[in-house]
Amino acid sequence: MPRKFVNHKGRHRKFTNPEELEQDRKKEEEKRRLRAQRGVDEVTSSEEEDDAAGDKGSGSESEESSSEEEGKAKGVSNLIEIENPNRVQKKTKKVTNTTKTEDLADKPQLSRREREEIEKQRARAHYQKLHAEGKTEEARSDLARLAIIKQQREDAQRRREEEKKVKEDAVKQKTAQTQKALGKK
Template sequence: MPRGKFTNHKGKHRRFTNPEEIEEQMKREEKERKWREQQGDDSSEEEDEADKAKGDSDSSEEESESDGEVKAKGVENLIEVENPNRVQKKVKKLSTLNETVKVSSKPELSRREREELERQRAHANYQRLHAEGKTEEARADLARLAIIKQQRAEAAKRREEERQQKEAAKQSKTAQVQKALGKKAT
């Protein structure tokens, strides 16, 4: 034991059950159970279950929590009490579950997901209207496009005229050269 003013008192009074004692207790319970079976006591089965529950208190508590069965505390089993805050497990039938699944096959969307879907639908609708030329932006684009087409057509016409003028000038020049050469040569 440590000397000084700080001592740890945890675990001083712990006492563990000896395995031999546990085996003796189990043998005694087995004998009692056999004796009751020979006597033909029907109520002994209920007492057996109660004895087992006392012996295995830790495991029975875990099992009762997992099964959802709640032991009555105090006089709770004698008096019916309606507690509105107490949630009781309701047994659901498979047929009703299948119906609810069929009804709720359309999943509920969160606000963000709904907004995203609406945004995508609006964008697709806008693209469709834009392709048909029904939006202001599409009209402006088409007007700009018409102006550009007109300017390009005028530029192509002008280039064609210039090319024809250059060809005519070239022909007239070659004709002059031929004429001048022809006159000098003769």
């Protein structure tokens, strides 16, 4: 008997009740209203954790206990002051307090690769400047090589001029001999 294809996608679907959604929405509105009454603009991370635990819990019981305990510090956090370097604290800035100097101080830092690239460019420019002035080993060896080549070229030029004079003299002597042989002089 042939087997039928079974689609596994819809097997374990669970839909949230509209009543539960409405209850959650009402809880959130109540929390916002309480915060607005107290004048608290920002939620700290411990309160967020309490809220998350309250949402997962039984509901009204955890909400009542969390609303009562929000003013109190939990555990030993009020006894021992610990500075966690990994904890990021949100800092709110008012628009009236910000100044241009803070904006300049907050400009983005360069990454390690960008810093290294800028450093390489500076070093390359410095080396080129020293090379142009003849202060590097490579520049000194290049200048010495150029001096040797200039000397060789000057010697070759002198040799060619001497050979040219010798040839002209030989041509003059030959023409003089031919003229003398012909008796024209």
